[in-house]
Amino acid sequence: MQNSVTLIAKNFSIIRWLALQNNLVNWYWQVDVNSDEFILNLSNDIQFPTLFSRQQLLTTSQKHIPFTTEDAVVYSRFRELLALTKLNPQAQFSIAVNATAVHNYLGAYATKSWLFETIGNPGFYFESGDIVETESKSIGYYLVIDTDELTSTIMLLSEQQQIDTNRVFNQGQVIRVHNDRLEKKSNIESLAL
Incomplete structure (x- = not known):
């Protein structure tokens, strides 16, 4: 029982830290009006275009979609896992961001x-x-x-x-x-x- 409580407290601390980081960095998602690309804005002058477009999203009603605590948890989990592979840091970042977009914002895919x-x-x-x-x-x-x-x-x-x-x-x-x-x-x- 003690280990379960410790694990829950540790996970809560990580989530709280991620939420704080999220508020400090102010990342957000948006659809580019010119290209229709789904983009992650990292700062005022740095944008990361994902591999996806407006048509693939579950919803496009919001102009800016905040990079939520759930996004941060999913991204961090994928990024930590990818750090164990031979992928270079740029590929790790790109795949983790795109995987987060798929996990939280894209519609269903047909089975092939x-x-x-x-x-x-x-x-x-x-x-x-x-x-x-x-x-x-x-x-x-x-x-x-x-x-x-x-x-x-x-x-x-x-x-x-x-x-x-x-x-x-x-x-x-x-x-x-x-x-x-x-x-x-x-x-x-x-x-x-």
């Missing part, structure tokens, strides 16, 4: 499992933050963003993955597939991304 070979157990359940492998014409490593008992929304961590002779996915590509197309990787620090 036929693009990948069956390599896993259909009953295996993944967790958000898992690193998984897929197989098609080449192997790709993905970050699990959202998941349920049958499917997972994943984002490509590998620089590229050859899907077939005519199609290549680039780093940051998001897709939803059945869980039997995924295999969890535990040795993430040694993966060649």
Whole structure:
């Protein structure tokens, strides 16, 4: 019981610290009126365009969407996990921001499992933050963003993955597939991304 209370208090302290940091940095999301890109504003003169557009968002009614405490928790969790990989810091930041956008603001993706070979157990359940492998014409490593008992929304961590002779996915590509197309990787620090 003591450990549970300590863990809850520690998590509350982290969330409170993230909320304080969020208020100090004043990050916010917006849709660029010229390009329709979903952008994270880091300061008055620094904007980070995500890989997504207005049409992919669940809602576009607000001009500015605050970077919430929930955003900060999700971003920090993905960023800490990605720090264990061989990705450079710029790729870690980009993937963590884009994964946060997918997790909290994007609509559902259609399942496209036929693009990948069956390599896993259909009953295996993944967790958000898992690193998984897929197989098609080449192997790709993905970050699990959202998941349920049958499917997972994943984002490509590998620089590229050859899907077939005519199609290549680039780093940051998001897709939803059945869980039997995924295999969890535990040795993430040694993966060649």
